[in-house]
Amino acid sequence: xxxxxxxxxxxxxxxxxxxxxxxxxxxxxxxxxxxxxxxxxxxxxxxxxxxxxxxxxxxxxxxxxxxxxxxxxxxxxxxxxxxxxxxxxxxxxxxxxxxxxxxxxxxxxxxxxxxxxxxxxxxxxxxxxxxxxxxxxxxxxxxxxxxxxxxxxxxxxxxxxxxxxxxxxxxxxxxxxxxxxxxxxxxxxxxxxxxxxxxxxxxxxxxxxxxxxxxxxxxxxxxxxxxxxxxxxxxxxxxxxxxxxxxxxxxxxxxxxxxxxxxxxxxxxxxxxxxxxxxxxxxxxxxxxxxxxxxxxxxxxxxxxxxxxxxxxxxxxxxxxxxxxxxxxxxxxxxxxxxxxxxxxxxxxxxxxxxxxxxxxxxxxxxxxxxxxxxxxxxxxxxxxxxxxxxxxxxxxxxxxxxxxxxxxxxxxxxxxxxxxxxxxxxxxxxxxxxxxxxxxxxxxxxxxxxxxxxxxxxxxxxxxxxxxxxxxxxxxxxxxxxxxxxxxxxxxxxxxxxxxxxxxxxxxxxxxxxxxxxxxxxxxxxxxxxxxxxxxxxxxxxxxxxxxxxxxxxxxxxxxxxxxxxxxxxxxxxxxxxxxxxxxxxxxxxxxxxxxxxxxxxxxxxxxxxxxxxxxxxxxxxxxxxxxxxxxxxxxxxxxxxxxxxxxxxxxxxxxxxxxxxxxxxxxxxxxxxxxxxxxxxxxxxxxxxxxxxxxxxxxxxxxxxxxxxxxxxxxxxxxxxxx
Numbered sequence: 001x002x003x004x005x006x007x008x009x010x011x012x013x014x015x016x017x018x019x020x021x022x023x024x025x026x027x028x029x030x031x032x033x034x035x036x037x038x039x040x041x042x043x044x045x046x047x048x049x050x051x052x053x054x055x056x057x058x059x060x061x062x063x064x065x066x067x068x069x070x071x072x073x074x075x076x077x078x079x080x081x082x083x084x085x086x087x088x089x090x091x092x093x094x095x096x097x098x099x100x101x102x103x104x105x106x107x108x109x110x111x112x113x114x115x116x117x118x119x120x121x122x123x124x125x126x127x128x129x130x131x132x133x134x135x136x137x138x139x140x141x142x143x144x145x146x147x148x149x150x151x152x153x154x155x156x157x158x159x160x161x162x163x164x165x166x167x168x169x170x171x172x173x174x175x176x177x178x179x180x181x182x183x184x185x186x187x188x189x190x191x192x193x194x195x196x197x198x199x200x201x202x203x204x205x206x207x208x209x210x211x212x213x214x215x216x217x218x219x220x221x222x223x224x225x226x227x228x229x230x231x232x233x234x235x236x237x238x239x240x241x242x243x244x245x246x247x248x249x250x251x252x253x254x255x256x257x258x259x260x261x262x263x264x265x266x267x268x269x270x271x272x273x274x275x276x277x278x279x280x281x282x283x284x285x286x287x288x289x290x291x292x293x294x295x296x297x298x299x300x301x302x303x304x305x306x307x308x309x310x311x312x313x314x315x316x317x318x319x320x321x322x323x324x325x326x327x328x329x330x331x332x333x334x335x336x337x338x339x340x341x342x343x344x345x346x347x348x349x350x351x352x353x354x355x356x357x358x359x360x361x362x363x364x365x366x367x368x369x370x371x372x373x374x375x376x377x378x379x380x381x382x383x384x385x386x387x388x389x390x391x392x393x394x395x396x397x398x399x400x401x402x403x404x405x406x407x408x409x410x411x412x413x414x415x416x417x418x419x420x421x422x423x424x425x426x427x428x429x430x431x432x433x434x435x436x437x438x439x440x441x442x443x444x445x446x447x448x449x450x451x452x453x454x455x456x457x458x459x460x461x462x463x464x465x466x467x468x469x470x471x472x473x474x475x476x477x478x479x480x481x482x483x484x485x486x487x488x489x490x491x492x493x494x495x496x497x498x499x500x501x502x503x504x505x506x507x508x509x510x511x512x513x514x515x516x517x518x519x520x521x522x523x524x525x526x527x528x529x530x531x532x533x534x535x536x537x538x539x540x541x542x543x544x545x546x547x548x549x550x551x552x553x554x555x556x557x558x559x560x561x562x563x564x565x566x567x568x569x570x571x572x573x574x575x576x577x578x579x580x581x582x583x584x585x586x587x588x589x590x591x592x593x594x595x596x597x598x599x600x601x602x603x604x605x606x607x608x609x610x611x612x613x614x615x616x617x618x619x620x621x622x623x624x625x626x627x628x629x630x631x632x633x634x635x636x637x638x639x640x641x642x643x644x645x646x647x648x649x650x651x652x653x654x655x656x657x658x659x660x661x662x663x664x665x666x667x668x669x670x671x672x673x674x675x676x677x678x679x680x681x682x683x684x685x686x687x688x689x690x691x692x693x694x695x696x697x698x699x700x701x702x703x704x705x706x707x708x709x710x711x712x713x714x715x716x717x718x719x720x721x722x723x724x725x
Contacts, residue, residue, distance in 0.1 A: 005062040010041050013074045027095035036085035054080050094442045101438045102459040104429050108255045111230035120235045121257050125242040126264030128388025136208045136237035141168050143206035145189035149198045149227050150210045154320050154349035159192040173197045176558035195223045200230035207233035212240035218469045221428020244424040267393040273403040276410045277358050285338035286355030290386055292364040298596050301341045305593045311339040313589055319551050321582040347385040356401040357390045362409045380419045428468040431455050433491050440487050448490050449477040475500050480513045492563050504549045516567055524570035538588040540599040547585050554578040
């Protein structure tokens, strides 16, 4: 057969609309159809021989048999194509079963216990500092039994303490910790937990779901959906923004339950000032400067202490204990520390006596629903959440104030705060272990990462739901794929709440999984050797960041110890050293300006020492993948962009930055030079700017950047002289 004729007819086959339609009917979407055809074409073109029946069909087509119905003969290739496609995509044989398993259109049916009772749904809607959560908690405390579900460990711990202080026995349950109110470890009728840890099987009189607007979160939204649809409680008290009322009402309509809405107004006035701070010399007691990167945290805190003022520092990757100590220090009227520098970690979980919120920037990197990084102005919801921390009811400040550090940002901040909050449109979903196990039964040779991909591609959701971002899950699945684990254990390891941007933590998880697969318990001594415990107080920022990573490793051990108790047997000992590590980190944070000075003096002359979550004091090229933080107990704060000079990475990140903020740049034309704006946003330092200027001048002298030769410059000068004449 002529290879050219065969190839021409195969391509005709591929382009036929009828063939594409048949492929879709047999489970081949556009992507799978294309991949299957490429493989089928390669098989025919590169095989020395093919089956007799396929050869006859190809011969009839190529030799002109039945020329009148030639296209019909091309269609006759489809059975052979489909047989080949099923060999490379085994799921095509059980596509109907897989579609049923991945059908996510009726999530309420996943919780038969909740559907068996008639629940009363009460939505407490209002802004920050309106008392909405207070009223829900009062009902929680008065009930015979109850569960509080919060987004952070700090919030769960606060309710745990408040309940027991009110003589209402309450347990604490987080991913890494179990604390019983009763000394005999008997379960109390009340429990405060992080939302991922709530039980959908235990009956309660009252349940409280806090911060319901996070049901739209691309990474964690599934946990709020699960709590809302699955909690077995006679009364469900939901607290959050009014923007979620319509979605919650629609979701409850599908369960046959009505929603009672109680609206609340802010208890203390909040004023947007008409002037920006402009200089740190204008700081007052009770001020909180909000930054969206660690670089800015370090820079601002050092400038404040250079003025002889003491400041507290709070950011997302700090351990909860350190955050509480810094908050306590700031709130203490007898402590000389009257200024707070923080990220949006203060938006939830901490009671702070703030008089004035000052936005150091209104631009924040975020992660979209596709897992891609975007840099844009903060949303109205984020701005209100942070600004609302000023003038807390019951604090020494009866009125809250909000402004910006820079005059240019104040107008835009006012516009953001005056815009209506975008309504919450959809609730997150995530495949369950049982669904993945059923997929694995049908596709025994597929990897966990492939199973997740196939599940998401086949999943069907209606307009009220979306499938949460599973990039972190897949990253961990690929990382431990070579380690022999059963599917359920592998799934648990892949749901571990770690930040994949921390190489030390990821490496530790890999070692945990390898040791686990050998059936060798992870002992206290093993962990101490791996982390080089005991550890000394940090001498610079790099060491402080490493201590934070070690704290996360201890968290990871404790998280796994509640899922594999026999393999992670020393949780009590690990918790003890974690508390000691918390104290060491507190010492480092209290001396943070000294650490910054030490870090900068250690940097090589002429090199910009970039302090970021990815690259503490980095001066080498490294991978710059951006991922969302999966720590349930940590802020979703964005991380700074590491910028180095010269740097290919910087060019890529700046391209993203310019693309995301082009409209804002047009609005702000005339606000100041680009260099000043980049310095203000923490994307450049003065040292980088000086080095850029020096390099540009050197390259200009050498005739680079397309500036031409000396002769060209002379010719240009003559031309300009003629024009002037």
